[in-house]
Amino acid sequence: MxxxxxxxxxxxxxxxxxxxxxxxxxxxxxxxxxxxxxxxxxxxxxxxxxxxxxxxxxxxxxxxxxxxxxxxxxxxxxxxxxxxDKKAFSLEVLQEVIDQQANYGDQDLGHAGNVPIDMSSPNIAKPMSMGHLRSTVIGNSLAELLKKANYNPIKINHLGDWGTQFGKLIEAYKLWGSEEEVKKDPINTLLKYYVHFHQVDQEQPELDDEARAWFKKLEDGDEEAINLWTWFREESLKFFKGIYAKLGIDFDSYNGESFYNDKMDEIVEILQDKGLLQESRGAEIVDLEKYNLNPALIKKTDGTTLYITRDLAAALYRFRTYNFVQSLYVVGNEQTNHFNQLKAVLKEMGYDWSDEIHHIPFGLITSGGKKLSTRRGNVILLEEVLNDAVELAQKQIAEKNPDLPNKDEVAEEVGVGAVIFHDLKNDRLNNFDFNLEEVVRFEGETGPYVQYSHARAMSILRKAGDVSFDQLVGLNDEESWEVIRQLSNFPAMIKRAVEEYEPSVIAKYAIHLSKSFNKYYAHTKVLTDDEQKNTRLAMVASVATVLKESLRLLGVKAPDEM
RNA sequence: GCGUUUGUAGCUCAGCAGGAUAGAGCAACCGCCUCCUAAGCGGUAGGUCAUCGGUUCAAUUCCGAUCAAGCGCACCA
The missing domain is CATH 3.30.1360.70 (Arginyl tRNA synthetase N-terminal domain)
Structure with a gap:
């Protein structure tokens, strides 16, 4: 710069x-x-x-x-x-990385402002699919990036734990369910009921009315409905937390949609007071004609609420609770209209802070070219993908590095890392068709490639033993120059990734740095005794630091050996 | 139909907010471990940057139209 x-x-x-x-x-x-x-x-x-x-x-x-x-x-x-001037510049860059270590690249773009991030948000009583992975890992990486830029991110898992679907689930459970069966395998059993419900209601549409009635009871606080719902929710949460542990991701809040159940009346009142609410076809709406948007449906004919009603309550709650400088929603691009409506209604309500609400959309994952759909049974289970990846990493280790001490731990880090990295390396908005071989690939431009580059650097440093980086000299050979230039780019990459809400910037950067380092590695023997040895080691240490930090920002672990 | 996102090598994608011969990775073919981990490195082959116009000294990049695909378009989330 x-x-x-x-x-x-x-x-x-x-x-x-x-x-x-x-x-x-x-x-x-x-x-x-x-x-x-x-x-x-x-x-x-x-x-x-x-x-x-x-x-x-x-x-x-x-x-x-x-x-x-x-x-x-x-x-x-x-x-x-x-x-x-290669000698002067390389010395300057290395000195900076060595001095600042993991803090290299830190910025103050956020002045410690709060940024709630709505992310992950799986639906209760359904397994987590590859679709949820995107929101989870993008949200997590954005949180890390924002922190590095001195924002204060608040990771909110806006669980899909409310809505007509629970009416359906309760109805299905009442018709075909058994307590023992659910206890044995909660998620899969509940999913089975749910899928079955959608098959049957094709021919018996009156089931939908029953389901809506159950949801009405739920919103009205009916004891039986609440008890079943609470049970389903707890079982689901247990299961989700297992997967989050595997991904190494945690949340600051699990306030899902149900949390806003008692906060929607106020929204409706405000809308009424401001004269924004209209009746249309028996439902209550806010007209958004002047924004060139469809009307926002606030209440259904039967008086129950909808997704946007809860999101309005959530938006207001978040503003009051966090006084945010920005409020992010990491949600698929198919919901772009919803967020446009959300912002428009808030704007109509007179809330200027609606300008600081940003939908961070991402592309769709399909399977065999078709959209994933839980009800139609077309799902790719995240748990299975992670397990497959870890298993493959184990095989890889057995083949390439059988003497590795902590094999299982490393296999976990590499396997899971491969899946996360794969999801983050391309532009958010790109759609992709799921392909297991592609996701768990360990060669070429992949997470394991970056991890391997880091492990190689660490290996050299181990062999070098104790070295001091007090007396560095300039480097001016071609191969190290590439590495130096990459190292010097890191702060600018952080800035861009934050400004564009784009973790792929960092993933691509990590690949480029790895490439230049591997090229250097193949060409230059670091541990040769001469006057530049310590400087070369300082560069290797800098590469290790920046690669590890890049991976950390993506939510990927960097094992020292693999 | 309207809105929106996308269209670069056989496949998956880059191309830093206009510039010097369009770059990677997979896949194919050929090399490189008596030397810091070959999950690596090097090489060969592969493209009218969807099409047509416009702006500019300069367009893969900006604008418009067309074509193709994904997604969305009131009581799901």
Whole structure:
């Protein structure tokens, strides 16, 4: 970053202030190929000012630029290419990483402001599928990233524990369920009832009325309904927590939809007071015509609430409780309309803070090209995927490193890490069709590749024993230069990932850093006794630190050996 | 139909908010372990950046249209 300023200043000085520093900074780019330097300034913008061809201007600029801070400055066609002083720059970067350790890359974008994150949010009485994994791992990574940028994230698991579906479940249980069967295998049994319900109600639509009646009872506090619901909820939560433990993710709150049951009346009252509520086809709605959105359904004909009613209550509750600077919702892109409606209704209610509500959408996972659907039985169980991945990691270890001391622990970290990393490495919005082989791949651009790179670095450091990094020297060979440049990019990557709510920025970065390090590793023997040995070790230590930190920000463990 | 997201190599994706010969990974083929973990490194082959227009000195990148796909469009969440 500062290097870019240095380049910009040199250009501004050489052009006698014809261009502002800001303009020049905006124009400066990083050449695609190393032999074209570290930064480049295209002289096209000057062609009009000087009435000359940019190819002619570039060499003239080079004449006027002092070499202070650069190894070389040269003109190639219309470009002025800058080569940084490798020795000075590498020393500076390594010193910084060694000094700051895991704090390297920390920023203060958030000034400690609260940011509730609505994430994971599985539905009670249903198993967790690959679909929930996305919200969980993206939310978790955003929380870590926000923390690094000095925000105070609050991870809220907005459990899907309320709604008509529980009427259906209770109705199904009453018709076909047995207590013993549920106790044996809660989730799968409840799921079975639920799926069965949807098969039967195709021909017996009156079941839906029964189900709605049960949900009505639930909202009205009927004892039998509440008892069943509480039981289903507890069993589900036990099961979910097992999976979260496996993923290494925890939450600050498990306040799901039901938590807002007693907070919706106020919302309805406010809407009424402000004259926003209208009756339409027997239901209560808020018209959103002027936002070019469908009306928001606040209450159904039978007086029960809907998803958006609860989300309105939740939004207000979160604002009052956390006084947030931003409020995030990590929810699939198929719900974009819902969040547009949510924000619009809040805006109509006069809440300016609705502008700080951000839906963080992500793409859909399909299976065989088809949307996952619990009711139709088309699910990919997260638990199974994780188990498969860990098992595969075990095989891999048995084959490649049979003497590894803590095999099971490492297999867990690698297997689970592979699944998480796979989910985070691509753009959030990309859809993907589930493919087990792809998800648990350990070679190429994968989580295990990054973990392996880290383990290699740690291995060198172990072999090196005690070394001090007090007397570092500059490095200027080609292979280490690639690594140094990557290391220096880390803080900028953090910033971008936070600003774009995009963990994939960090995943991609980790791959690039790993690549440059593996290349270096193949080319240079680190543990050779010479005057640069300690500096090389400092670089290896820096790579290990930054890789481990990158993985941590993604929610992936970095074993020292694998 | 309306809204929205997407369209880059056989497959999966990058391309840093316009720039110098479009990059990786898988898959294919060929090399590299007497040397810090070969879960690695190197090489070969593979593309009219969906199509057509527009803005610009410069467009894969910005704008518009068309085509194709995903998702959403009132009593589910």
């Amino acid at each position: 500062e290097q870019k300023q240095l380049v910009a200043q040199a250009i501004v000085a050489a052009t006698d202030g014809q261009l502002s520093l800001e303009d020049v900074v905006a124009k400066i780019e990083v050449p695609k190929s190393y032999d074209l330097g570290d930064y480049a300034f295209p002289a096209f913008a000057l062609a009009k000012i000087y009435h000359k061809a940019p190819q002619q201007i570039a060499p003239e600029l080079v004449e006027k630029i002092s070499l202070d801070g650069f190894d070389k400055v040269e003109a190639v066609g219309p470009y002025v290419n800058f080569f940084l």
